[in-house]
Amino acid sequence: MTRRRSGNAARLALMVVPVAFFAVFFAYPVAAIVARGLDDGGDWQLGRIADVVAQPDIRHVLWFTTWQALVSTALTLLVALPGAYVFARLDFPGKQVLRAVVTVPFVLPTVVVGTAFLALVGRGGLLDELWGVRLDTTVWAILLAHVFFNYAVVVRTVGGLWAQLDPRQEDAARMLGASRLRAWRTVTLPALTPAVAAAALMVFLFTFTSFGVVQILGGPTFSTLEVEIYRQTSDLFDLATAAVLTLVQFAAVGAILAVHAWTVRRRESALRLVDASATAHRPRGAGQWALLAGVLVSVALLVLLPLAVLVQRSLDAPGFSYYRALTSEDGGMFLVPPIDAIGNSLRYAVAATLIAVVIGGLAAAALTRRDAGPLVRGFDALLMLPLGVSAVTVGFGFLIALDEPPLDLRASWIIVPLAQALVGVPFVVRTMLPVLRAVDVRLREAAAVLGASPWRVWREVDLPLVRRALLIAAGFAFAVSLGEFGATVFLARPDNPTLPVAVARLLSRPGELNYGQAMALSTILMVVCAAALLVLERLRGADRTGEF
């Protein structure tokens, strides 16, 4: 019994730092938002929620937020599910490269996605030039950008499982007399359903809390909750309304996450999984060739074209003049040349990655054992919250909570990496946890029996096995920090903008040169993120554990 108790003590000790981090930088700011929104000199004004929600323009925002998320999710599934099948079950030349390419949008900053679609369907965009078609005043621009952004979520979550389902299960059903379609419907489909549900919920969550894309493509017409919170805060200075909206969003996200956790648990049910490389085959028959062609065309139009147009627009002036303009001080909105944003972004991202890896690593180590009590399970859920709780909430919360001693961080540069790390921690935990949990307990026991102390066991057995996962987690945290916009836009000081913040500011100003500079800066950001992703893919290699 003593051994078990000391194991628990060690686990609690590991949890201290992450819990403290979340208490100070997540729970406290959220509590501050609640107080700001509902507490009026000691009186709790719960009626304010009803008042705010009753306003016609707020209702319009709520309605738009919900239906655009639903439609975006449906469209994404429609386009990406065939893609999931093709990537899981068909072999074709260039598959590995293409798989990496379709993942690029997922790690791209939302601002870049917005900019790329602006270049494609906006004023003076490619479609405008060719056929005089503009979609940036319609909701289609937002929907298409959401599909572009979330294509990889479905392909990875559903396709990853699909590739590992044992095809012999279908064979067994066919030997028992089921037709090809019937075998798929009765064997494969039920196995995939939880993964499809989980992917759909993730997409719904991402699109429900969409900020950067809507901010850039929505114009004055379309506004999600997230954009509205930002508008109330930074344009109208109505903090009380912003706080109430944050709470509404918080409740919605909490509900979505609860459903997601439930589907993930169901997904863990015992499925017969096999090595993914053994299940794929060359396309057979006209149907599979047509499917492959369809998927390749949709990837080309939806994923490659916007990225290509973005690059083309950034070069659409003689002698790289947009890029050269980035280095000059224009004395307008920036106190520094826009190019300095690259240095800021990299510096912040490195700091945020360090914080996220330490906090997330400690948390994952504490959560490794499955037989954890309710306390530990609650901790697990707590860690996931920042993934869904909008970045704007985090930024807004930091702004109103960390503004007085002893925690006056507004003047400090560290406030930006702290907020970015909060968004990155869930990625670190989700990447490392499955790997840590997959380490066979008896491997640790074998080491212990051979004389290794618990610390040695961790160093000799766990660390070599998770080193790669650790690097991948760091890469994700880095990419997330680099592209983080919602929180950073609140917190970055005017003289220290990050890349996404600089892009958004350039776009908000009129003029050909500003537009071109935004394209150039977005292209730089895209290249950095894509490079980070390609390194990750290389690291990941054959080993496809983890959720992302």
Add this chain to the structure above:
Amino acid sequence: MLLSLDAATVRFGERAVLDAVDLDVAEHEVVCVLGPSGSGKSTLLRVVAGLQPLASGRVLLDGLDQAGVPAHKRGVGLMFQDHQLFPQRDVAGNVAFGLRMHGAPKGEAAERVRELLELVGLPGAGTRAVSALSGGEQQRVALARALAPRPRLLMLDEPLGQLDRSLRERLVVELRELFGRLGTTVLAVTHDQGEAFALADRVVVMRDGRIAQSGTPLEVWQRPADAFVARFLGFENVVPGTVVGEAADTAWGKVPVPEGSAQGPRTLLVRPGGVRLGPAAEGLPCTVAARTFKGTHVAVHLQPEDGPRLEAACALRDAPEVGDVVGVDFDAAEIVVLG
């Protein structure tokens, strides 16, 4: 005693997986715990290794209570059922692991690794990746790894469980020789009686967390303690009967028993060799229901008109055909009155 278990008890929830088990292992002794899956034999090893805490009772090594001594300080070796070689290390790295943990100097460790790989029949395999090894080779590496830090007690969990039959039979002889030569004290668990009998000085049969019988292989084979042990050893002909003098009343009629057998209501074991077949008119009339070829003999399954089936062992040329009716009588020397 090198190892003593004193009323060792482990509970998973309400269920007692080990129920007040007493067990002693002397130095240089090879003890094999035999039992069906779920009988608690693996838990027994984990308790000794310090990987599983006791609900009550004690584990003593060299007379010292091991309560509170963590696994890495007990100085015992454990070879896992599926070997659990460290996938990211090569063969030498695996074998040297325990030596490194005990702070052996590099040169000395390398020498010991070389020596051990030779001992287990894999000379020069040090730089091979463990994933490239066959099942039998992995088993040898796991053995070398467990032996390397010179544990005072070596424990083996189903040591040959995953290997194919011919390899198993060869390795069991090698292991027996090796342990004899090294004087290793061994506590092994297995569900395979052949393996246990071939390997052990002493066999301990477990059932539902308790020890059902303990003795030399010969003792256990000749005189199973009860119906459970007899059936577990593969004997089918087990019937209740009432012993009076030198005969017993059973479902198969009057059966002779050896002189001096315990009297009264008992359970009887009839070895297949003690079931003699004759003409249909003599003895218990039975129909041949099935026959299976066993290599050295034929097992004939007999259905009496009344009562449970009987198994008889026959020479191939004497074996009756399926459907034949034969008369059965019994050889008292091959009959055991169980406790």
